[in-house]
Amino acid sequence: MAEPDIDDIERRMGKAVEVLKHEFVGLRTGRATISMLDPVRVDVYGSVMPINQIGTVSVPEPRMISVQVWDKSNVKAVEKAITASGLGLNPQADGTLIRIPIPELNEQRRKELTKVAGQYAEQARVAIRGVRRDGMDGLKKLEKDGEIGEDDAKMWHDEIQNLTDASIKKVDEALAQKTKEILQV
Structure with missing residues (x-):
């Protein structure tokens, strides 16, 4: 049967x-974590990729995330994806380094x-x-x-x-x- x-x-x-x-790990609760950017997807090279496949994500300070983009041509796409993610983050590019300050909630x-x-x-x-x-x-x-x-x-x-x-x-x-x-x- x-x-x-x-x-x-x-x-x-x-x-x-x-x-x-x-x-849920990506939703912040006040402190910066690398996983906050996990839901962010970036449209590069004709496909949509997680941000950690486009650059190195790190937390240099408790209220700051940085993304070191490997390919300079992708900086604008990464910035746009972070801004459009709905996480309320405002990235600031400096060459290939994108700094993302985490505002107080x-x-x-x-x-x-x-x-x-x-x-x-x-x-x-x-x-x-x-x-x-x-x-x-x-x-x-x-x-x-x-x-x-x-x-x-x-x-x-x-x-x-x-x-x-x-x-x-x-x-x-x-x-x-x-x-x-x-x-x-």
Whole structure:
């Protein structure tokens, strides 16, 4: 008797939660970290690349990030990507070195960052629901092809829904934790 690939569904949902947590690392809470620039993607050489593949990212001071761009022709693209990232950072180029001062977080900026965190969380929820939809479609196909019965389909349906609920709960918990972290003065 055939059955849906529950392990694959669980793995893909877990990956969506992992990606969310990785994106949350990039949201700042007041101190400069190299990982703050992880969500930034730069359009160079005809493709979109992470910033750490275009230059060396470092934290010379607690409130400053620097990016030493390897190819001078990419400096403008890196500056533009950082500015457009929605992180509220204003890069300053000096030759191939880009300095990014980390401003003090004010109340308004904290609220903006919680909104960005909410958007990241919603993207994760959408990804999880997409995995759920794929699982349900596979389940319907198995049932339609007569490979599983109606009772088994209902059982697998409930199993996939439970995985979905658990994954979305993890997303909500991660969002609550990050929001608390951002709003903490």
